[in-house]
Amino acid sequence: MTATTVAFETVPLESALRAAVLRSRQWLTPGYVRVRLGGPQLRGFNAPGADDHVRLFFAPAGSPPPPTPEQWREFESREYTPVASDPDAGWVDFDLLVHSGGTGSTWAAHAPLGSVAAVAGPRRSNAVAGTPDALFLAGDETAVPAITRFLRQRSPGTPARVFVEVGETNRLVPLPTDDATDLTMLVRPGQNLVAALAALTAADRPSGKVLGFVAAESGVVPVARALLQDRWALPPEAVIVKGYWRRD
Numbered sequence: 001m002t003a004t005t006v007a008f009e010t011v012p013l014e015s016a017l018r019a020a021v022l023r024s025r026q027w028l029t030p031g032y033v034r035v036r037l038g039g040p041q042l043r044g045f046n047a048p049g050a051d052d053h054v055r056l057f058f059a060p061a062g063s064p065p066p067p068t069p070e071q072w073r074e075f076e077s078r079e080y081t082p083v084a085s086d087p088d089a090g091w092v093d094f095d096l097l098v099h100s101g102g103t104g105s106t107w108a109a110h111a112p113l114g115s116v117a118a119v120a121g122p123r124r125s126n127a128v129a130g131t132p133d134a135l136f137l138a139g140d141e142t143a144v145p146a147i148t149r150f151l152r153q154r155s156p157g158t159p160a161r162v163f164v165e166v167g168e169t170n171r172l173v174p175l176p177t178d179d180a181t182d183l184t185m186l187v188r189p190g191q192n193l194v195a196a197l198a199a200l201t202a203a204d205r206p207s208g209k210v211l212g213f214v215a216a217e218s219g220v221v222p223v224a225r226a227l228l229q230d231r232w233a234l235p236p237e238a239v240i241v242k243g244y245w246r247r248d
């Protein structure tokens with residue numbers, strides 16, 4: 001790492017599986033919900049990186065929390081990004097897209113307060129080595145928590161070019177923008193992230209050392225790599241591109 005480069009560096013974390021209960025639910029838009037999990041086992045929860053993720057295990061309705069991690073791991077689980085946490089008070093917030101059906105989406109929308117779940121991880125964290133001159137962030141609703149954290153964690157005034165694709169009901173999803181943020185909201189079905197990224201040319205590259213993060217439906221992956229690594233020639237270590245879910 002030199003003063004002229006910026007990179008993601010993977011840092012291992014001490015991982016744990018922590019039982020918790022659903023403490024609160026706040027609808028951020030008609031299709032996007034913030035759930036708070038809390039409990040004594042969440043004290044000390046640590047997810048320092050913007051795109052750190054955990055696996056949530058959902059106990060069936062009415063089930064008491066199983067006593068061992070092995071028994072928790074027999075339940076259904078999905079991956080999510082902790083958007084905020086308080087390791088002293090013992091809570092973690094997650095923002096979840098509510099879509100047409102699935103264990104995680106249904107739990108986020110309908111599980112009664114007090115339902116039990118477990119938070120496993122994060123097992124590793126993506127730290128940023130060096131100081132980026134600009135951020136390029138793109139994703140759909142599933143990436144809004146990570147994009148939110150990248151925006152919050154950057155040095156004040158660092159320019160951020162942001163593309164977010166949402167459904168019509170989620171066009172008001174909250175993002176911590178400021179004067180240095182250039183945000184394009186793409187609203188389905190008329191607009192989409194794949195087409196927006198494919199339309200960007202070499203001339204659209206932010207100048208200087210750019211950190212790139214793109215996460216959405218897995219079809220975005222080749223399009224984002226072609227933009228960030230081929231047309232913009234960002235070094236692979238300065239780029240995270242991930243499929244966060246797969247359309248059936």
Ligand SMILES: Cc1cc2nc3c(=O)[nH]c(=O)nc-3n(C[C@H](O)[C@H](O)[C@H](O)COP(=O)(O)OP(=O)(O)OC[C@H]3O[C@@H](n4cnc5c(N)ncnc54)[C@H](O)[C@@H]3O)c2cc1C
Binds near residue numbers: 080102143
């Ligand atoms: C590292 C990582 C971090 C993630 N962070 C978040 C997060 O913070 N918030 C969040 O909401 N999601 C996040 N996701 C995505 C989430 O894990 C998936 O969307 C997951 O499939 C949801 O599970 P489910 O039980 O609701 O649906 P599933 O049971 O997995 O799928 C049921 C059906 O719903 C469809 N489906 C799944 N996801 C979506 C979607 N997003 N939009 C439309 N249809 C969908 C599937 O194609 C399938 O047909 C993250 C994923 C990864 C890998």
